[in-house]
Amino acid sequence: MTHPGSGSTYDPPVDPAHGARPTAPTPAGARGHGSPPPTDPTDRPVALITGASSGIGAATARRFAAEGWHLLLSGRDRSRLEETAAGASAALLPADLAAPEGARLLAQAALRRTGRIDVLVAGAGIGWAGPFGTMPHTDIDRVLFLDLNATLHLVREVLPAMVAAGRGRVVLVGSVAGCVGVREEAVYSAAKAGLAAFAEALRQELRGTGVGVTLVVPGPVETRFFARRGRPYDRARPRPSSPSSVAGAVWEAVSQGRDDAYVPPWLTLPARVRGLAPGLYRRLLNRFG
Template identity: 40%
Template sequence: MGKLDGKIAIVTGAGQGIGRGIARKLAAEGAHVVVADLNETTAKETAAEFGGTARCTDVTSRESVDALAREVVDRFGRIDVLVNNAGWDKASPFVDSDPADWDRVIRINLYGVLTTTKAVLPVMAVQGGGTVVNIASDAGRVGSSGEAVYSAAKGGVIAFTKSIAREMARHHVNANAVCPGPADTALFASLGGDDPRLREALTRAIPFRRLATPEDVAGVVAFFASDEAGYVTGQTVSVSGGLTMS
């Protein structure tokens, strides 16, 4: 028996990295996972691992997200868990950054969360319950050099999570945010994490002396997605090996 037996879960950006780790964990706990990703190939690869459902979804498109929600409800009759994980970043000092990149960062990391949540919350309200887990970032809590706009977007995700937690409590819907610290993923590598000096410096700064893995984050998400966290809402938890503490 898994703690998510029978639940229908959507995980965005689940084609790789932390999203794939979350999808695997939720499936292992008994959920049927809808793997939503802009990359249809990686979405199908993830879903094939555990018999999930793959959907090509662009979180920056309301039409794409609304279609995803309709398809899930039409097929399964409900949506119990939404994990907003899709994200993107491009590192540079803010004064050197390109406003076109600001738009993309905010569209994916902030508007993507708003759009997907807007499509799913009415479903959860009608069915009388559900849970939303937003993957934010410690960058949104304490800032991050070279990631000013990403930090702003993730800070917005944290504040948004608290607000919908207040609004949706009457419908027995809870909402919480998970903030990964530096994680050993393809996104981290693209931001300079393949530089051995950067990896070594970060590892030294982390009390547990290692980067996070997708599995580290997935365990916390699975808790929030479960009935065990039914009385927990509006909270922000860092999964950072102690790099940040609150």
């Protein structure tokens, strides 16, 4: 099944020696990797990045590390988190955001570790592609929970500390599917559309607090995301972007305080056509979507 989504990741555990997947962050086991961090890692700005095992999350972590940030990296695959953290000032916070208390426990572990979070990059998520009429109810619930509910819960847990500090930025990784709606990706499109609406509403609520909200909207991205759906991305257009290009857009949005970032930038056009000429938009979608 093809999934032209964000390329964000939600990695399964790969080491059978560790048994069942973890259901909560493990702050006691969190540890730095690579270059030794400063005596106090909070001398650097701090970024909590979910979905950091691979794809967009890993690329974003490396970009922030290159800019001198201290990283709090979350995902379900510890070995891949270690690869991401190599050479960086970083701590690992493995977590299963599918667990009922996953978001709360991750936020608590992160704040205990550094005392603050300057940027949250919410990149964890999954997809499902195929006719909606054949989609199992359990998969409907799973996509909605991981791509929308878990993200909202994590933001809710992290936000009070940012507001109290009078600074910070929440970065939400959306998808072009949430802007235009994609055939045979109805639930994924719904989840990402909900994330876009949440970003706009939260942005209004946070005016004057010093905390910003950025929505990053990628098209297809060259990650393992597609292989997990059962077949590679097979559309002629749009061509997949690299994870590093999305990471660059995230960094630029954070450093410049931008509310929205599209990768590639021309992806703003479909949403504009939809708003200005919905009939034309649907004809184009029927032909090319």
